[in-house]
Amino acid sequence: MRLSTKGRYGVTAMMDLAIHDNAGPVTLADISQCQGISLSYLEQLFSKLRKHKLVDGVRGPGGGYRLARPADEISIAEIISAVDEKVDVTRCNHEGNCQDGVRCLTHELWEELSDRLFNFLSGITLAQFANRPGIHELAIQRDNINGRFILARRQQEVLQQQRRVS
Amino acid sequence: MRLSTKGRYGVTAMMDLAIHDNAGPVTLADISQCQGISLSYLEQLFSKLRKHKLVDGVRGPGGGYRLARPADEISIAEIISAVDEKVDVTRCNHEGNCQDGVRCLTHELWEELSDRLFNFLSGITLAQFANRPGIHELAIQRDNINGRFILARRQQEVLQQQRRVS
DNA sequence: TTAATTCTTGACTAATTTACTCAGGTAAGA
DNA sequence: TCTTACCTGAGTAAATTAGTCAAGAATTAA
Numbered sequence: 001m002r003l004s005t006k007g008r009y010g011v012t013a014m015m016d017l018a019i020h021d022n023a024g025p026v027t028l029a030d031i032s033q034c035q036g037i038s039l040s041y042l043e044q045l046f047s048k049l050r051k052h053k054l055v056d057g058v059r060g061p062g063g064g065y066r067l068a069r070p071a072d073e074i075s076i077a078e079i080i081s082a083v084d085e086k087v088d089v090t091r092c093n094h095e096g097n098c099q100d101g102v103r104c105l106t107h108e109l110w111e112e113l114s115d116r117l118f119n120f121l122s123g124i125t126l127a128q129f130a131n132r133p134g135i136h137e138l139a140i141q142r143d144n145i146n147g148r149f150i151l152a153r154r155q156q157e158v159l160q161q162q163r164r165v166s
Numbered sequence: 167m168r169l170s171t172k173g174r175y176g177v178t179a180m181m182d183l184a185i186h187d188n189a190g191p192v193t194l195a196d197i198s199q200c201q202g203i204s205l206s207y208l209e210q211l212f213s214k215l216r217k218h219k220l221v222d223g224v225r226g227p228g229g230g231y232r233l234a235r236p237a238d239e240i241s242i243a244e245i246i247s248a249v250d251e252k253v254d255v256t257r258c259n260h261e262g263n264c265q266d267g268v269r270c271l272t273h274e275l276w277e278e279l280s281d282r283l284f285n286f287l288s289g290i291t292l293a294q295f296a297n298r299p300g301i302h303e304l305a306i307q308r309d310n311i312n313g314r315f316i317l318a319r320r321q322q323e324v325l326q327q328q329r330r331v332s
Numbered sequence: 333t334t335a336a337t338t339c340t341t342g343a344c345t346a347a348t349t350t351a352c353t354c355a356g357g358t359a360a361g362a
Numbered sequence: 363t364c365t366t367a368c369c370t371g372a373g374t375a376a377a378t379t380a381g382t383c384a385a386g387a388a389t390t391a392a
Binding site for chain 3: 209213225
């Protein structure tokens with residue numbers, strides 16, 4: 001179990017998707033502007049999220065990313081381990097090289113702590129954050145104020161249709 | 167909240183101290199050999215642990231480090247934040263520069279998750295690992311087999327006394 | 333008192349990871 | 363066909379990690 005800013009970026013970006021889940025795909029450019037993360041860096045993160053089947057990419061105009069599964073089936077632990085890429089296999093690989101028993105001992109204790117942490121984060125889903133009362137409305141409202149995102153896009157569509165008619 | 171190998175080193179080293187707590191100070195050289203961490207790197211980690219009042223250093227022959235408080239009053243969260251040195255203040259510092267409300271929104275959600283994690287780790291103490299039935303006996307036994315640590319040091323003292331007598 | 337031991341501090345460095353840039357692709361819709 | 367936006371990979375600057383080296387201070391044992 002590891003937790004760095006990389007994991008935080010992954011989780012916050014996924015929260016963003018979850019909040020806008022029912023309003024079409026979200027572009028990385030939007031997330032980039034909102035969260036202050038470089039676009040290409042996000043592309044790398046989402047490449048991993050895609051490979052781990054956590055998001056679906058939708059190409060072409062109007063495309064972007066959406067959650068691959070319902071928000072209540074995606075845990076924080078999944079996101080972090082997808083992005084942070086577990087490393088660091090314990091040096092004592094249960095062979096002859098672990099000559100000192102006490103190392104193994106504290107290793108075992110650490111493994112247990114790590115497991116507890118993972119289980120804790122497995123029990124927390126995106127939905128617990130996205131579906132809280134008021135959050136969704138607040139998001140739409142704020143998007144609207146800033147004149148971007150999905151609502152802004154819808155407005156553009158309306159404008160284009162009006163032009164076509166006239 | 168962050169969690170890297172540095173934090174793991176800190177926690178496992180502290181577990182080591184907790185296990186040997188009632189048998190005098192533990193030297194960094196011992197921990198270094200047991201855990202496979204370089205001595206000087208441990209010195210840096212323990213410098214931080216000392217500044218955060220988690221351990222006491224005992225100088226001179228027979229010295230080493232011991233816990234500054236009982237193991238049941240030291241939480242994992244304390245150790246990690248002492249060693250890992252919280253960084254990364256959120257970019258949106260509640261001033262005018264956070265122009266996009268959605269950023270603030272996901273930031274708040276992240277903060278909440280971070281808090282939950284911290285509270286979880288605050289509820290886990292060193293004692294929960296060190297005081298488990300059998301652990302302590304096992305540690306002594308293994309130390310004995312490897313002929314090092316406190317027991318080995320005691321044996322040396324006995325031998326030296328015998329020399330004095332003869 | 334002297335020597336050995338062990339903590340304590342600081343400066344410096346190699347390796348790794350993070351965060352980012354650039355530069356080109358490819359698929360899908362208008 | 364043109365634009366949009368995903369997708370990929372190579373390369374890079376900055377930060378962090380992990381470690382080395384060297385000197386010094388406190389304490390105990392001889």
